[in-house]
Amino acid sequence: MKKQRMKAVALSTAISAGALFAGAAQADQLDAIFETSQSKLALAQASQKRIDKLQDDTDSLLNQFKTVSKQIEDLRVYNAQLDKQLANQRTVLNDLDESINNVTVIERRIQPLIMRMLDGLEQFIELDVPIYLDERRDRVAKIRANMERADITVSEKFRQVLEAYDIEAEYGRKLFVYTDTLSVGGQDLQVNILGVGRVALMYQTLDTKYSGAWDQSQRAWVELDSGEYRAAILKAIKIARKQATQDMIQLPILAPEAAQ
Incomplete structure (x- = not known):
């Protein structure tokens, strides 16, 4: 009876020891599995980071590509416009060359x-x-x-x-007066020259003593009757100098000659 108890205890101890060794083995396996999982997770995270970086790089390159494509398109439009401007400038230059040649001929x-x-x-x-x-x-x-x-x-x-x-x-469209020196009565005297356009040209000395008119047919000054024209010429001189209001004046005007 006593031997049977000892066998039972020994058997129980052996079973407990076996269970203990079995539990330890399972724990080692779990640790190994956990470490493997952690390693795979780290690898997965690293891979995801590389993927994210590649995605960011791809997006950046895509944006750069779009920007460069837009710039290229803008440059094409700009170059096309420049080509038109250059063509117009060539036309202008050709016209200028022709104008310069014409100017030379005109000169x-x-x-x-x-x-x-x-x-x-x-x-x-x-x-x-x-x-x-x-x-x-x-x-x-x-x-x-x-x-x-x-x-x-x-x-x-x-x-x-x-x-x-x-x-x-x-000169032929206005009434004018100016001072000059003429030979009158054999002496040089200062006179007022009165012109009614080119219709009549007269003189009167400053003291109004002598008056005369230009005779185009003789191409000479002809002395006038001072008593007849003195006042009229003096009044016309004042009107020309704006010292008197405009008025009707009787002046010596030679009749036009028939053309030869």
């Missing part, structure tokens, strides 16, 4: 024209009634001197000649 033609106009103006002044004679001669002389200057453009020379023509035309 060669206009220079002789200016000289002919100046010669005609000078001849006209000498044949015209002696209005501001010295001033007009000086003006033509200055313009003629400018014709040889290289620092004055052809257009400016032409403008000066046209301006002189305008001044000449203005």
Whole structure:
């Protein structure tokens, strides 16, 4: 009986020891499984980080690609616009070249024209009634001197000649008076020269004692009857100087001659 109890205890002890060894073995296996799981999780996390980084890099590259594509498209539009502008500029340059060539031809033609106009103006002044004679001669002389200057453009020379023509035309459209010196009665006297356009040109001494008129047919000054025209000429002089109101005046006007 006693032996049987000892066997039972021994058996129970053996079973307990076996269970203990079995439990220890299972714990080691669990630790190994846990470590393997942790390692796989770390690998998975690292892989996910690489994937996220690749995704971020891909998104960045995609955005860069879109930006560069938009810039390329903008450059294409800009280049197309520049091509149109360059084409227009080439057309303008061609027109300018043609204009420059035409200007050269015009300058060669206009220079002789200016000289002919100046010669005609000078001849006209000498044949015209002696209005501001010295001033007009000086003006033509200055313009003629400018014709040889290289620092004055052809257009400016032409403008000066046209301006002189305008001044000449203005003399025939206004009532004017100025002071000059004439030989009257064998002596040089200061006189007021009165012009009614180019219709009549008269003089009167400053003391109103002598009066006269220009006779274009004789190309000379002719003395007038002071008693008949003295007051009329004096009044006209005052009107020309705006010292009197405009009024009807009887002045000596020579009848026009028939053209030959």
